[in-house]
Amino acid sequence: MLRYAPSIRRCAPTRSLLSTNGKGLKTVFRTFAGLLTTLLASLLIAAPASADRIKDLGGFQGIRSNQLTGYGIVVGLPGTGDDNLEYTVQSLKAVASRFGLQLPPSANPGMKNAAVVMITAELPPFAKPGQRLDITVASMGKAKSLRGGSLIMTPLLGADNQIYAMAQGNLAVGGLGAEGADGSKIVVNVPSTGRIPEGATVERAVATGFDSAPTLTFNLARADFTTAQNVAGAINSKLGFGSAQAIDAVSVAVRAPIGADIRATLMSTIENLDVVSAEPSAKVIVNARTGTVVINSAVRVGPAAITHGKMTVRIDEKPQVSQPAPLSQGQTAITPNSRVAVEEERRPMFLLNPGPKLAD
Structure with missing residues (x-):
């Protein structure tokens, strides 16, 4: 009689995927963390904190820009003009004379429309x-409104x-x-001032001299020796050592090539360079009229003891009337009687600990 005896084979104990590949996953995570750290460090080096374009x-x-001014006449107003001001009449006569019209000296034209x-x-x-x-x-005289007016050609x-x-x-x-017959009126904004978009045409250009000066000078909007040195250093790093030099806390001199086109390219390159500006000096600005206090981030708070209370000053006026006796031929007199009192609310004093910055 044959007996079947199944063979039993020992198999190695199975392991989970996580336990089998634990070392591999740790290695992958460690490699990824290293790459991420390197990437962040390179980004910080490439773009420094608080960097500004020059x-x-x-x-x-x-x-730079230049201011222009002119003196002229606005006509066509609906009765809101200067109304016979002497210099307005003189200006109108001068305008009329330009067109060959001679007004007699005694003429006094109505100026409510001008x-x-x-x-x-x-x-x-x-500007070309x-x-x-x-x-x-803007009106110079008694014109109440310039609405509806037209400016005559003015240099x-x-x-x-x-x-x-x-x-x-x-x-x-x-x-x-708007004004009523009884003298009451209402005014919204300033009707005596107006604008003309694209109302002037340039007739002459202003020479800047940027294409002929031996050097280009860059001026900082805020004087600071550290920022001036940083600007000069950024230009030298881009164009080569000795290309720029800080003259003072505002100006940085840059050696410029000959030729307007080359200078324009150079100035464009310089303007787009990044530079780290210096930390501003600590400032506290107090406006006593409005009660506004402005403190910048560079202010450092030191240890101090502060107390704040409310003080009230009260003035009571109680005038007294002195009435004379009948048939005494005296006069009634008013005697002032003032009472001044000061009340102060007392509050405890508290200690302010020092902090490295105002935000702390």
């Missing part, structure tokens, strides 16, 4: 003839008394004014 810290010397105004504009750097400028028009002069633009156009007034 163009945000100031501008090149000579590349007003003398001052025109202001800002001429940006590199034919470009348009926005202008602001705009610079500080050297030369004409740089010509202004003309219809005013856009944001204010509103």
